[in-house]
Amino acid sequence: MSSRSADFAGRVLDWYDRHGRKDLPWQQAVTPYRVWVSEIMLQQTQVATAIPYFERFMASYPTLADLAEAPLDDVLHHWAGLGYYARARNLHKAAQLAVDRHDGELPAALDDLEALPGIGRSTAGAILSLGMGRRAAILDGNVKRVLARHEALAGDPARSEVLRRFWDVAERYTPVERTANYNQAMMDLGATLCTRSRPACGICPVNDSCRGHAEGSPAQYPQKQRKAATPERATRMLLCLNARGEVWLRQRPPSGLWGGLWTFPELPLEAGAPAGQDWPAFVHVFTHFRLHIHPRLVRGDQPPVVPAGITGGADAGEDAGVNEAPGRWVTLAPLPALGVPAPVQQLLQRLQALVENES
Numbered sequence: 001m002s003s004r005s006a007d008f009a010g011r012v013l014d015w016y017d018r019h020g021r022k023d024l025p026w027q028q029a030v031t032p033y034r035v036w037v038s039e040i041m042l043q044q045t046q047v048a049t050a051i052p053y054f055e056r057f058m059a060s061y062p063t064l065a066d067l068a069e070a071p072l073d074d075v076l077h078h079w080a081g082l083g084y085y086a087r088a089r090n091l092h093k094a095a096q097l098a099v100d101r102h103d104g105e106l107p108a109a110l111d112d113l114e115a116l117p118g119i120g121r122s123t124a125g126a127i128l129s130l131g132m133g134r135r136a137a138i139l140d141g142n143v144k145r146v147l148a149r150h151e152a153l154a155g156d157p158a159r160s161e162v163l164r165r166f167w168d169v170a171e172r173y174t175p176v177e178r179t180a181n182y183n184q185a186m187m188d189l190g191a192t193l194c195t196r197s198r199p200a201c202g203i204c205p206v207n208d209s210c211r212g213h214a215e216g217s218p219a220q221y222p223q224k225q226r227k228a229a230t231p232e233r234a235t236r237m238l239l240c241l242n243a244r245g246e247v248w249l250r251q252r253p254p255s256g257l258w259g260g261l262w263t264f265p266e267l268p269l270e271a272g273a274p275a276g277q278d279w280p281a282f283v284h285v286f287t288h289f290r291l292h293i294h295p296r297l298v299r300g301d302q303p304p305v306v307p308a309g310i311t312g313g314a315d316a317g318e319d320a321g322v323n324e325a326p327g328r329w330v331t332l333a334p335l336p337a338l339g340v341p342a343p344v345q346q347l348l349q350r351l352q353a354l355v356e357n358e359s
Protein backbone atom coordinates (compact mmCIF):
# COMPACT_ATOMS: atom_id res chain seq x y z
CA MET A 1 0.00 0.00 0.00
CA SER A 2 1.41 3.43 -0.95
CA SER A 3 1.86 6.05 1.76
CA ARG A 4 -0.94 8.11 0.20
CA SER A 5 -3.34 5.17 0.54
CA ALA A 6 -2.17 4.38 4.07
CA ASP A 7 -2.61 8.00 5.05
CA PHE A 8 -6.10 8.07 3.54
CA ALA A 9 -7.16 4.92 5.39
CA GLY A 10 -5.58 6.20 8.62
CA ARG A 11 -7.54 9.44 8.53
CA VAL A 12 -10.77 7.62 7.67
CA LEU A 13 -10.23 5.24 10.60
CA ASP A 14 -9.46 8.11 13.03
CA TRP A 15 -12.68 9.72 11.98
CA TYR A 16 -14.53 6.43 12.44
CA ASP A 17 -13.21 6.08 15.99
CA ARG A 18 -14.63 9.47 16.84
CA HIS A 19 -17.80 9.73 14.71
CA GLY A 20 -18.63 6.40 13.04
CA ARG A 21 -21.85 4.51 13.76
CA LYS A 22 -21.29 1.58 16.05
CA ASP A 23 -24.72 0.91 17.49
CA LEU A 24 -26.70 -0.32 14.48
CA PRO A 25 -28.47 -3.64 15.13
CA TRP A 26 -26.42 -5.52 12.51
CA GLN A 27 -23.23 -4.27 14.19
CA GLN A 28 -24.19 -6.22 17.33
CA ALA A 29 -23.74 -10.00 17.62
CA VAL A 30 -22.12 -9.85 14.18
CA THR A 31 -22.37 -12.87 11.93
CA PRO A 32 -21.91 -13.12 8.14
CA TYR A 33 -25.63 -13.90 7.89
CA ARG A 34 -26.70 -10.76 9.78
CA VAL A 35 -24.34 -8.61 7.72
CA TRP A 36 -25.68 -10.12 4.53
CA VAL A 37 -29.35 -9.49 5.39
CA SER A 38 -28.58 -5.91 6.46
CA GLU A 39 -26.63 -5.22 3.27
CA ILE A 40 -29.47 -6.47 1.10
CA MET A 41 -32.02 -4.40 3.02
CA LEU A 42 -29.83 -1.28 2.81
CA GLN A 43 -29.39 -1.53 -0.96
CA GLN A 44 -32.52 0.48 -1.66
CA THR A 45 -33.61 1.50 1.80
CA GLN A 46 -32.55 4.14 4.35
CA VAL A 47 -30.99 2.94 7.60
CA ALA A 48 -33.85 4.25 9.77
CA THR A 49 -36.45 2.41 7.66
CA ALA A 50 -34.43 -0.79 7.53
CA ILE A 51 -33.87 -1.14 11.30
CA PRO A 52 -37.36 -2.38 12.34
CA TYR A 53 -37.52 -4.67 9.31
CA PHE A 54 -34.13 -6.10 10.20
CA GLU A 55 -35.17 -6.70 13.79
CA ARG A 56 -38.40 -8.45 12.81
CA PHE A 57 -36.55 -10.51 10.21
CA MET A 58 -33.96 -11.67 12.73
CA ALA A 59 -36.59 -12.45 15.33
CA SER A 60 -38.29 -14.79 12.85
CA TYR A 61 -35.17 -16.15 11.11
CA PRO A 62 -32.26 -15.95 13.53
CA THR A 63 -30.05 -18.17 11.36
CA LEU A 64 -29.50 -18.81 7.70
CA ALA A 65 -30.97 -22.29 8.13
CA ASP A 66 -34.18 -20.78 9.56
CA LEU A 67 -34.46 -18.55 6.52
CA ALA A 68 -33.83 -21.43 4.12
CA GLU A 69 -36.59 -23.49 5.74
CA ALA A 70 -39.20 -20.71 5.86
CA PRO A 71 -41.95 -20.64 3.23
CA LEU A 72 -41.31 -17.94 0.63
CA ASP A 73 -44.72 -16.45 1.39
CA ASP A 74 -43.68 -15.85 4.95
CA VAL A 75 -40.40 -14.22 3.91
CA LEU A 76 -42.23 -11.93 1.49
CA HIS A 77 -44.62 -11.00 4.26
CA HIS A 78 -41.64 -9.83 6.34
CA TRP A 79 -40.50 -7.77 3.38
CA ALA A 80 -43.89 -6.21 2.64
CA GLY A 81 -43.53 -2.43 2.33
CA LEU A 82 -39.77 -2.43 1.68
CA GLY A 83 -40.22 -2.76 -2.07
CA TYR A 84 -37.82 -4.35 -4.58
CA TYR A 85 -39.12 -7.79 -3.66
CA ALA A 86 -36.59 -9.58 -5.85
CA ARG A 87 -34.23 -8.89 -2.94
CA ALA A 88 -36.33 -11.06 -0.62
CA ARG A 89 -36.77 -13.81 -3.20
CA ASN A 90 -33.02 -13.85 -3.83
CA LEU A 91 -32.21 -13.93 -0.10
CA HIS A 92 -34.47 -16.91 0.33
CA LYS A 93 -33.08 -18.73 -2.71
CA ALA A 94 -29.48 -17.96 -1.75
CA ALA A 95 -30.07 -19.25 1.79
CA GLN A 96 -31.33 -22.54 0.32
CA LEU A 97 -28.31 -22.76 -1.99
CA ALA A 98 -25.96 -22.08 0.93
CA VAL A 99 -27.56 -24.99 2.77
CA ASP A 100 -27.15 -27.25 -0.28
CA ARG A 101 -23.68 -26.17 -1.33
CA HIS A 102 -21.93 -24.83 1.76
CA ASP A 103 -23.30 -26.73 4.76
CA GLY A 104 -25.60 -23.90 5.74
CA GLU A 105 -22.88 -21.24 5.97
CA LEU A 106 -22.10 -18.36 3.70
CA PRO A 107 -18.93 -19.26 1.79
CA ALA A 108 -15.72 -17.37 2.55
CA ALA A 109 -14.56 -16.97 -1.07
CA LEU A 110 -15.54 -13.97 -3.17
CA ASP A 111 -16.40 -16.09 -6.23
CA ASP A 112 -18.61 -18.48 -4.25
CA LEU A 113 -20.45 -15.58 -2.65
CA GLU A 114 -20.97 -13.86 -5.99
CA ALA A 115 -22.41 -17.10 -7.38
CA LEU A 116 -25.35 -16.77 -4.99
CA PRO A 117 -28.41 -14.86 -6.27
CA GLY A 118 -28.55 -11.20 -5.29
CA ILE A 119 -24.93 -10.99 -4.12
CA GLY A 120 -22.75 -8.72 -6.24
CA ARG A 121 -19.11 -7.88 -5.72
CA SER A 122 -19.74 -5.09 -3.20
CA THR A 123 -22.18 -7.13 -1.09
CA ALA A 124 -19.73 -10.03 -1.16
CA GLY A 125 -16.98 -7.62 -0.02
CA ALA A 126 -19.17 -6.41 2.84
CA ILE A 127 -19.95 -9.96 3.99
CA LEU A 128 -16.26 -10.90 3.91
CA SER A 129 -15.00 -7.77 5.65
CA LEU A 130 -17.77 -6.82 8.08
CA GLY A 131 -18.98 -10.35 8.72
CA MET A 132 -15.79 -12.44 8.56
CA GLY A 133 -13.03 -9.95 9.33
CA ARG A 134 -11.27 -10.45 6.00
CA ARG A 135 -9.73 -7.88 3.74
CA ALA A 136 -12.16 -7.13 0.91
CA ALA A 137 -13.12 -3.88 -0.79
CA ILE A 138 -16.66 -2.59 -1.10
CA LEU A 139 -18.16 -0.12 -3.54
CA ASP A 140 -21.74 0.74 -2.67
CA GLY A 141 -23.33 4.06 -3.68
CA ASN A 142 -21.89 5.94 -0.70
CA VAL A 143 -18.34 4.65 -1.15
CA LYS A 144 -18.52 5.31 -4.87
CA ARG A 145 -19.40 8.94 -4.19
CA VAL A 146 -16.56 9.51 -1.71
CA LEU A 147 -13.96 7.91 -3.97
CA ALA A 148 -15.22 9.62 -7.13
CA ARG A 149 -14.85 13.00 -5.45
CA HIS A 150 -11.60 12.31 -3.66
CA GLU A 151 -9.96 11.11 -6.87
CA ALA A 152 -11.94 13.39 -9.23
CA LEU A 153 -12.92 10.26 -11.18
CA ALA A 154 -14.66 11.30 -14.38
CA GLY A 155 -17.06 9.13 -16.38
CA ASP A 156 -20.31 7.36 -15.74
CA PRO A 157 -19.76 4.47 -13.29
CA ALA A 158 -22.63 2.61 -14.98
CA ARG A 159 -20.11 1.97 -17.80
CA SER A 160 -17.97 -1.06 -17.16
CA GLU A 161 -14.59 0.50 -18.02
CA VAL A 162 -15.32 3.41 -15.65
CA LEU A 163 -16.49 1.04 -12.93
CA ARG A 164 -13.25 -0.89 -13.25
CA ARG A 165 -11.32 2.29 -12.38
CA PHE A 166 -13.55 2.81 -9.33
CA TRP A 167 -12.81 -0.73 -8.18
CA ASP A 168 -9.07 -0.21 -8.71
CA VAL A 169 -9.16 2.82 -6.42
CA ALA A 170 -11.35 1.02 -3.86
CA GLU A 171 -8.92 -1.91 -3.77
CA ARG A 172 -5.90 0.37 -3.49
CA TYR A 173 -7.27 2.29 -0.50
CA THR A 174 -8.69 -0.66 1.45
CA PRO A 175 -6.30 -1.35 4.33
CA VAL A 176 -5.17 -4.78 5.47
CA GLU A 177 -5.78 -3.96 9.12
CA ARG A 178 -9.18 -2.96 10.45
CA THR A 179 -10.84 -3.46 7.08
CA ALA A 180 -14.29 -3.81 8.65
CA ASN A 181 -14.02 -0.47 10.45
CA TYR A 182 -12.63 1.21 7.35
CA ASN A 183 -15.46 -0.08 5.15
CA GLN A 184 -18.07 0.94 7.69
CA ALA A 185 -16.40 4.37 7.94
CA MET A 186 -16.49 4.87 4.18
CA MET A 187 -20.19 4.07 4.07
CA ASP A 188 -20.79 6.45 6.98
CA LEU A 189 -18.70 9.21 5.39
CA GLY A 190 -20.77 8.99 2.23
CA ALA A 191 -24.04 8.89 4.16
CA THR A 192 -23.29 11.73 6.58
CA LEU A 193 -20.60 14.10 5.21
CA CYS A 194 -20.00 13.47 1.53
CA THR A 195 -23.69 13.65 0.75
CA ARG A 196 -25.17 13.78 -2.72
CA SER A 197 -25.86 17.46 -3.14
CA ARG A 198 -24.07 19.28 -0.29
CA PRO A 199 -20.83 17.65 0.84
CA ALA A 200 -19.61 19.00 4.18
CA CYS A 201 -16.00 19.34 3.02
CA GLY A 202 -15.09 21.70 5.87
CA ILE A 203 -15.28 18.91 8.45
CA CYS A 204 -14.27 15.99 6.23
CA PRO A 205 -11.20 14.03 7.41
CA VAL A 206 -9.80 13.69 3.88
CA ASN A 207 -10.45 17.21 2.62
CA ASP A 208 -6.79 18.17 2.28
CA SER A 209 -6.15 15.42 -0.27
CA CYS A 210 -9.55 15.56 -1.99
CA ARG A 211 -9.21 16.51 -5.65
CA GLY A 212 -12.89 17.19 -6.14
CA HIS A 213 -12.85 19.61 -3.23
CA ALA A 214 -9.69 21.28 -4.54
CA GLU A 215 -11.36 21.77 -7.93
CA GLY A 216 -14.18 23.58 -6.15
CA SER A 217 -17.18 21.58 -7.34
CA PRO A 218 -17.05 18.08 -5.83
CA ALA A 219 -20.78 17.48 -6.35
CA GLN A 220 -20.17 17.00 -10.09
CA TYR A 221 -18.68 13.58 -9.18
CA PRO A 222 -19.67 10.84 -9.79
CA GLN A 223 -21.15 11.66 -13.16
CA LYS A 224 -24.91 11.34 -13.06
CA GLN A 225 -26.64 8.87 -15.29
CA ARG A 226 -28.81 10.57 -17.82
CA LYS A 227 -32.37 9.60 -17.04
CA ALA A 228 -34.87 8.77 -19.73
CA ALA A 229 -38.42 10.04 -19.17
CA THR A 230 -40.27 7.67 -16.85
CA PRO A 231 -42.95 5.71 -18.72
CA GLU A 232 -46.50 5.81 -17.42
CA ARG A 233 -48.71 2.74 -17.13
CA ALA A 234 -52.25 2.29 -15.90
CA THR A 235 -54.13 -0.62 -14.45
CA ARG A 236 -57.57 -1.35 -13.04
CA MET A 237 -57.49 -3.27 -9.77
CA LEU A 238 -60.65 -5.22 -8.96
CA LEU A 239 -61.44 -5.09 -5.25
CA CYS A 240 -63.88 -7.99 -5.06
CA LEU A 241 -65.71 -8.03 -1.75
CA ASN A 242 -68.11 -10.81 -0.76
CA ALA A 243 -71.02 -10.74 1.69
CA ARG A 244 -68.82 -12.22 4.45
CA GLY A 245 -66.51 -9.19 4.22
CA GLU A 246 -63.71 -11.11 2.50
CA VAL A 247 -61.72 -9.96 -0.46
CA TRP A 248 -60.29 -11.89 -3.39
CA LEU A 249 -56.49 -11.87 -3.78
CA ARG A 250 -54.31 -13.93 -6.05
CA GLN A 251 -50.67 -14.78 -5.79
CA ARG A 252 -48.51 -13.57 -8.62
CA PRO A 253 -46.06 -15.91 -10.35
CA PRO A 254 -42.71 -16.18 -8.56
CA SER A 255 -40.77 -13.94 -10.93
CA GLY A 256 -41.54 -10.60 -12.56
CA LEU A 257 -43.14 -7.55 -11.06
CA TRP A 258 -44.22 -8.09 -7.44
CA GLY A 259 -43.25 -11.74 -7.95
CA GLY A 260 -44.74 -14.08 -5.35
CA LEU A 261 -46.78 -11.31 -3.70
CA TRP A 262 -50.56 -11.29 -3.30
CA THR A 263 -52.45 -8.63 -5.25
CA PHE A 264 -55.91 -7.90 -6.61
CA PRO A 265 -56.88 -9.14 -10.07
CA GLU A 266 -55.98 -6.52 -12.67
CA LEU A 267 -57.16 -5.48 -16.09
CA PRO A 268 -56.10 -2.87 -18.60
CA LEU A 269 -58.38 0.18 -18.38
CA GLU A 270 -59.76 -0.42 -21.85
CA ALA A 271 -60.79 -4.03 -21.13
CA GLY A 272 -64.37 -4.75 -20.12
CA ALA A 273 -64.50 -4.99 -16.33
CA PRO A 274 -67.32 -6.07 -13.98
CA ALA A 275 -69.56 -3.18 -12.91
CA GLY A 276 -68.77 -1.61 -9.58
CA GLN A 277 -67.87 1.55 -7.75
CA ASP A 278 -64.73 3.37 -8.89
CA TRP A 279 -62.44 4.70 -6.19
CA PRO A 280 -60.10 7.64 -6.86
CA ALA A 281 -57.03 6.66 -8.90
CA PHE A 282 -53.56 7.10 -7.42
CA VAL A 283 -49.98 6.69 -8.57
CA HIS A 284 -47.38 4.20 -7.37
CA VAL A 285 -43.82 4.90 -8.45
CA PHE A 286 -41.48 2.08 -9.48
CA THR A 287 -37.87 2.61 -10.54
CA HIS A 288 -38.69 2.17 -14.21
CA PHE A 289 -42.25 3.41 -14.51
CA ARG A 290 -45.14 5.13 -12.78
CA LEU A 291 -48.25 3.06 -12.32
CA HIS A 292 -51.66 4.76 -12.25
CA ILE A 293 -53.88 2.52 -10.18
CA HIS A 294 -57.64 2.69 -10.76
CA PRO A 295 -59.37 0.67 -8.04
CA ARG A 296 -62.90 -0.60 -8.63
CA LEU A 297 -64.96 -2.08 -5.82
CA VAL A 298 -66.99 -5.06 -7.07
CA ARG A 299 -69.42 -6.82 -4.74
CA GLY A 300 -70.31 -10.45 -5.19
CA ASP A 301 -69.71 -13.95 -3.93
CA GLN A 302 -67.94 -15.24 -7.02
CA PRO A 303 -64.29 -14.50 -7.74
CA PRO A 304 -64.00 -12.21 -10.75
CA VAL A 305 -63.74 -13.84 -14.13
CA VAL A 306 -60.82 -12.28 -15.90
CA PRO A 307 -60.24 -13.66 -19.37
CA ALA A 308 -57.08 -15.73 -19.70
CA GLY A 309 -54.23 -13.94 -21.43
CA ILE A 310 -55.40 -10.48 -20.45
CA THR A 311 -53.14 -8.83 -17.95
CA GLY A 312 -53.26 -5.49 -16.23
CA GLY A 313 -51.20 -2.44 -17.04
CA ALA A 314 -48.82 -3.26 -14.21
CA ASP A 315 -48.03 -6.52 -15.90
CA ALA A 316 -47.51 -5.21 -19.40
CA GLY A 317 -44.51 -6.99 -20.82
CA GLU A 318 -43.78 -8.60 -17.48
CA ASP A 319 -45.58 -11.82 -16.82
CA ALA A 320 -48.56 -12.70 -18.94
CA GLY A 321 -50.69 -15.27 -17.18
CA VAL A 322 -50.77 -13.46 -13.88
CA ASN A 323 -54.56 -13.54 -13.81
CA GLU A 324 -54.53 -17.31 -14.06
CA ALA A 325 -52.52 -17.40 -10.84
CA PRO A 326 -54.17 -19.12 -7.87
CA GLY A 327 -56.39 -16.94 -5.75
CA ARG A 328 -58.41 -17.11 -2.56
CA TRP A 329 -60.80 -15.18 -0.37
CA VAL A 330 -59.02 -13.54 2.54
CA THR A 331 -60.45 -11.97 5.66
CA LEU A 332 -59.97 -8.26 6.19
CA ALA A 333 -59.92 -8.32 9.97
CA PRO A 334 -57.41 -9.50 10.79
CA LEU A 335 -55.53 -9.51 7.53
CA PRO A 336 -53.71 -12.81 7.05
CA ALA A 337 -49.90 -12.89 7.07
CA LEU A 338 -49.40 -12.63 3.33
CA GLY A 339 -46.81 -10.64 1.40
CA VAL A 340 -48.63 -7.73 -0.24
CA PRO A 341 -47.05 -4.69 -1.92
CA ALA A 342 -47.55 -1.23 -0.41
CA PRO A 343 -50.39 0.05 -2.68
CA VAL A 344 -52.37 -3.16 -2.16
CA GLN A 345 -51.87 -2.85 1.60
CA GLN A 346 -53.22 0.71 1.39
CA LEU A 347 -56.33 -0.48 -0.45
CA LEU A 348 -56.84 -3.37 1.98
CA GLN A 349 -56.83 -0.90 4.86
CA ARG A 350 -59.47 1.21 3.13
CA LEU A 351 -61.57 -1.90 2.53
CA GLN A 352 -61.17 -2.83 6.17
CA ALA A 353 -62.50 0.58 7.22
CA LEU A 354 -65.40 0.25 4.81
CA VAL A 355 -66.40 -3.19 6.13
CA GLU A 356 -66.14 -1.98 9.74
CA ASN A 357 -68.40 0.98 8.94
CA GLU A 358 -70.98 -1.24 7.32
CA SER A 359 -71.13 -3.82 10.11
Ligand code: SF4
Nearest residue numbers: 194201204207210218
Ligand atom coordinates in the same frame (compact mmCIF):
# COMPACT_ATOMS: atom_id res chain seq x y z
S1 SF4 B 1 -13.64 16.76 0.98
FE1 SF4 B 1 -15.76 17.00 0.44
S2 SF4 B 1 -15.97 16.04 -1.56
FE2 SF4 B 1 -14.01 15.37 -0.72
S3 SF4 B 1 -14.51 13.42 0.24
FE3 SF4 B 1 -14.69 14.98 1.82
S4 SF4 B 1 -16.86 15.62 1.81
FE4 SF4 B 1 -16.45 14.47 -0.08
